[in-house]
Amino acid sequence: MPSSNIEFRELEVRLMKEVAVIDCAVRTRSSEDGSSEIIAYVVPLGAFPEEAVRKNLQSAFPGSLLPDRYVLLSSLPFSSDGTVDEEALLRLEIVDEGLARVWEQQLLSLPGVQQAAVVIEPRVPKLKPLHISDLLPHAEAFTARESKQAFPSTSEVSVGSSSEHRRVAISHGEPLCNPQQVPATLQQALKRAVETKPVRDITYVQRDGSEVTHTYQELLEDAERILGGLRSLGLGPGDKVIFQFDRDQDFIPAFWGCVLGGFIPAPISIAPNYRELNSTISKLHHSWEMLEHPVILAGQDLANEVQGVAGLLGLENFRVETVGRLRTSAADHHWHQSQPDDVCLILLTSGSTGLPKGVLQSHRSLVHRSAGTAQSTQFDTTDVLINWFPLDHVGGIVMSHLMALFGCARQIHVPTEVILQEPLKWLDLIESHGATVTWAPNFAFGLINDREKQLQLRRWDLSSMRFILNAGEAIVPKTTRKFLQLLAKHGLRADAMHPAWGMSETCSGVAFSDRCSLETVRDEDSFVEVGMPIPSVSFRIVNGEDQPLEEGQIGRLQVRGLPVTTGYYKNRELNRECFSHDGWFNTGDLGLLCDGRLTITGRAKDVIIVNGLNFYSHEVEAIVEEVEGVEVSFTAACPVRVGERNTDQLAIFFNTQQNGWCDLLRLMKSIRETLLRKMGVNAEFLIPLRPEEIPKTAIGKIQRSKLRERFEAGHYQQLLKEIDIESANANTLPDWFYRPVWLKREASILLSELKKGTYLVFADQLGLADEVCTRLLSDGSQCVRVTIGTGFERINPNSYRINPTVIEDYRELIRSVNESDGSIHHVLHCWAYDDWSEEFADVDEFRAVHYQGAYSLLFLLQALATVQGEQSSVRLFTITSQAQLVSGSEKMCPAKSTMSGVMSTGALEMPWLQCRLVDLSPRSPATNAEHVLRELEVPKSKEIVAYRDGQRLLPSLVKIKMLEEESRAIPIEPEGLYLITGGLGGLGTALAEYLIKRFRAKLILIGRTSIPERVTWNNVDGVTGKRVKNYMALEKSGGEFLYCAVDVSDLDKLRACVEQAEA
Structure with missing residues (x-):
């Protein structure tokens, strides 16, 4: 038992006079050897200077009545009667400098240990965070249970009319007007553009915002010099040329240099780096092998890095040439006489085997796609097209550049990263160039929507824009509608948005909807119609046996027509698989036809589209299984879409022998980092499962569709919740809730x-x-x-x-x-x-x-x-x-x-x-x-x-044990009147928006800042500008509110505001 604290009263008093001591208690207790020790329990102010305190006590109390050991505490324990809890003091472990020195000596006595240091650190208990779903049950779920089902079964689902006699699901594009005026080859298309509009220009926006402009005539002259350079390399018609360009003003002239000489360009995207293996390096390597070691044409600043791939992979005859050197050649005016069915472009896409597929496109397919699109969209010489997608993408080179050149129109090309880093730059360019046509996948419109407050503060003139293609990934109706709503005040036409469908195998878009507007599309719609096929193209919806279904039934989409590829480069097996016995191309997409108009409802193939970029499940899975700790043959990568997301998210199911949370979280971090480094994609959901929890067929093939169905049904919700809590991510809050007491x-x-x-x-x-x-x-x-x-x-x-x-x-x-x-x-x-x-x-x-x-x-x-x-x-x-x-x-x-x-x-x-x-x-x-x-x-x-x-x-x-607290209803009355002080500040505005949207509340907002006249809002900045922006945001919410610029301490004016609101 401890001694009475009376005998140590003077010692405690002296300790309390030390500046470094906030509180203390001195007691005796028995040590392990049975002897009695004097223990000073000290609550220090910051670091405790033990030696200095010892010296001060020795001078004040010469003799033996001094603490043998010091125990540092954050506070003394007290009992319910307000006195020091003696039993709690006895239970405290004594970890002090003396014990640290003993441990040091024991460590030094071990064989091989020459130096050792034991450091005492505060023991802070780690509290598990709380999950937001437990605190706010109405918060948006983190699983996909609110998302739209994107994988309906074929031939079993019917949509639309219930008529017993619906027509067969086949749709043909209208006849092409004046087919005799369509150029037979791309060469003729270029010649027509130069002769018709020689000074029509192509503008290349640079990464620093500056612009470089070349006319069509200058493009031809540049291309002929590059043609001369390519021929000097010994290239002949039909030879392939791989492109590695980081500047559009190099890509387009090089493309035409190849077309004029009958060479076949094969563009590949730029790698994130060329010093280590990643998915782009692998694609470059496999493409180079597949195309039989062609020359690689690169930009001046990129060539040395690309050449480094040879050393990285140990390749011989890996030849890299710079477009700058080719431009020094004399212009060659002798064009190769291409034929309409000659291949003039190979589009390299990811294949189901992990190797790239070479989509073959001919002069005929490319010019007829452009001709059909021009007729369907009324594209002509007066149009101005803006493209910010990479030119190695079919949407960049074919849908944008070739389309604009075919129509002898102006075109502006922008580096992708410029828009991704600053999405509103897209609107700046539309306004400054008077653009009429542009395109982007669905996620890009979400980027604009996310900047709603900036859109309210600035003004653009978007009245020139008549045709925005929404294509490249699944289209979200709510995203589309919000984009149109936000930009309406900036002059964007209500019918400017045109959902579209196409793929590399169809020379990009071959269906364009003219029925997308705020009146025809609803937020809750599951799918968006993408229109009729263009001239020279036909669609049909079939079952698993290639038998046409009826309109309104969901099935496999097949396409046929002049823009459709003739097949894949040297891949007979894939060509047999992708074409039906009667010549229709299997797109891999699911859809339905209604009155001849196509609606895409999902994908039948294992493709994950994130922000418009395609990732094959098997490629993702292979990368994941390279990570040490992931068990092979139990990994599945699936696309999921949660809540109101604007693009697919990647969910990865995997198995590991790692048991503890520390090891598992470390492994999950490694998986994410590996995917980002090698494929440039982030895995939003990582779900560890036992082998028996991963569904497989009789022959051992993982059933990805079942995993996705379970995910969407909330089957993994509890597991994801545990992962959130253990990793303390954004779905959690620290358990930092306390209640004040006396x-x-x-x-x-x-x-x-x-x-x-x-x-x-x-x-x-x-x-x-x-x-x-x-x-x-x-x-x-x-x-x-x-x-x-x-x-x-x-x-x-x-x-x-x-x-x-x-x-x-x-x-x-x-x-x-x-x-x-x-x-x-x-x-x-x-x-x-x-x-x-x-x-x-x-x-x-x-x-x-x-x-x-x-x-x-x-x-x-x-x-x-x-x-x-x-x-x-x-x-x-x-x-x-x-x-x-x-x-x-x-x-x-x-x-x-x-x-x-x-x-x-x-x-x-x-x-x-x-x-x-x-x-x-x-x-x-x-x-x-x-x-x-x-x-x-x-x-x-x-x-x-x-x-x-x-x-x-x-x-x-x-x-506070939050999870044990009684759940109570929020004490806010629907449509009630509430007053918020600081109502246009950041927190006040967020609270006001919440009350309006959730409770339809009527609000009185109080602040000191006077709101200027509305006509001046475009010119205000600083604090007033922020208040105006927040005011507009509340107006946009559609709620009822009154703002009063009064001092909250002015009772009479406050009463007047309330009376005004109540009136």
Whole structure:
């Protein structure tokens, strides 16, 4: 048992005089060998200087009565009666420097250990975070249970009319007008463009925002020089050329140099880096092998890096040439006489075997796709096209560049990263160039929508834009509608958006919808119609046996026509698989026809499209299984779409032998990093499963569709939730919720000498200060009394009057007391001790309490700092009543609520100042005087103390077990009227938007910033600009609100605002 703490009282008192000690308790306890040790339990202020404290104690207590060991705590344990919990002290482990040294010696005694250091660190228990779904049950789910089903079964689903006699699901494009005017080859198309519009230009936007412009005539001259250079390399018609370009102004002339010579360009995207193996390097390597080691044409700055691939992979005859060198050749005007069915472009896409597929496109397919599209979309020479997708993508080279050249139109090409980094640059370019046509996948429109507030602050003239193609990935109706809504005020036509469908095998888009508008498309629609086939193209919907279905039935989409590829380069097996016995191409997509119009409903093939880029499941799975710790043959990669996302997300199911959460989270991090590094895609969901939980067919093939169905049904919700909690990601909150309480804490150490000195006493009107002063004077202390007056007045050396609202009165008071009595050692501020009646007669009375409370303290601290200064320390005791809410039955004076904040701030900013607020019940002055006098003897304490029913109480925090708390309804009435102060600030606006959207609340927003006239909103910035932006955001929400620029303390104006709103 511990010894009585009485025998160590003097030791505790001496410890409490140490600056580095906040609280302490000294006890004895038995050590492991049975001997008795003196233990000092210390709550330190920052780092504890143990050696310095030992020396100070040795000088004060020579002999043996000194602590043997020090135990550092964040706070002493207390029992319910407010005294130190002795049993809790006994249970504490003693980990100190002595133990650390013992451990060091033991480590040094081990063989091979030459140096060792044991460091003591605080043990902070790690609290598991809370999941948002547990705290906010109405929050959006993190699984795909709210997403649209994207994989309906073929031939089983019918949509639309219930007529018994629907027509067969086959749709043909209209006849091509004036087919004799269609150029037979790309060469003829270029010649026509140069002869018809020689000064029509191509603009290349640079990464720094500058622009380079070439005319069609200059394009031809550049291409003929490159043609001469290519022929000087020994190339002949039909030879392939791989492209590796990082500048569009190199790509397009090189493309035409190949076309003029009968060479076949095969563009490949730029690798994230060429120093380590990644998916693009693999694609480049396999394509180079498949195309039988063709020359690689690269940009000047990229050539050396591309050449480095040969060393990385140990390749021979890996030849890289620069387009800059080819441009130095003499122009060659002798074009190869190409035939319409000659292959002139190979589009390299990812194949199901992991090797690239070479999509073959001929002159005929490319020109007829352009001709059919021009007819369907009314594209002509007056159009201006903007493209910001890479030219190695079919949407860049074919759908954009060749389309514009075919129509002899202006075209602007922008580096993809320019728009991704600053999406609103897209709108800038549309406005500055008067663009009429552009395109992007669905995710890009989401990027614009995400900048809604910026759209409200700025203005663009988008009236020129007539045709925006939405293609390349699944189209989300809600995203489309919001884009049209947001840009309508900027002049964008209501019918400007045209959902489209196409693929590399069809020379890009071959269906364009003209029925997309705010009136025809709804947010809740599952799919969006993409239109009729263009001239020269036909669609049909078939079942698994290639038999046509009826309109309205979902099945496999097949396509036929001049723009459709003749097949894949040297891949007979794939060609047999992709074409039906009667010559229709299997697209791999699911869809339906209704009145000849196509609607895409999903994909039958294992392709994941993220932000418009295709990733094959098997390729992703192969990369994942390269990660150490992932078990082979149990990995599945599936596309999922959660909630209102604008693009697919990648979910990976895998198996591992890792058991502990630390190892598992480390593995998951490695999987994500590997995918980003090698494929440039992020795995949104990583789901570890046991082998038996991964569904397989009889021959061992993983059934990805079943995994996705389970995901969408919420089957993995609990597992994903556990992963969220263990990784403490954005779906969680730290478990940092505590409830303020008042606990009994008796002062175990009292020092009567602390009361000695000169007191400056701001006297109350209930007699408390008089009672305290009488006791202090009898103990030999000096008291200077201060009361409230109309101005500074020195009544006698020990009595003053000041005006509490005049700061100079406080300075004059301190100066006068210093001159008469020397430094002030103690301040008792009792002006906030009164018998407040729970109501204020008017604002003036409320303000008067403020001036006698928080303002008075502020003025006093400023006067002490500037007049008396730091040469002597001061103990400031603020005596209040009804300034702290100790129990639920009490009433707190709101005008006194800021006093504790002033006290805490003063203690932090002024090291020479010790502050304490003592809150009392306004009862017997004699009883309360005892409490105050006792508090004067407490050496150190928290900054706030309360006395109730004779008990000393300190504020504390107790942990809230949030998951055990009773769930309560939000106390907000639907369509109720609510007032928000700071309503146009960041938090205020967010709260207002929430109340409007969730409860249709009517709001009164109060702020100090006046909103200028609406006609000036485009020109305001700074704080006012932010307020205007937030105001417009609330207008956009469609809610009912009134904004009033008034001071929240002006009661009359506040009442007027409320009356205006209620009227």
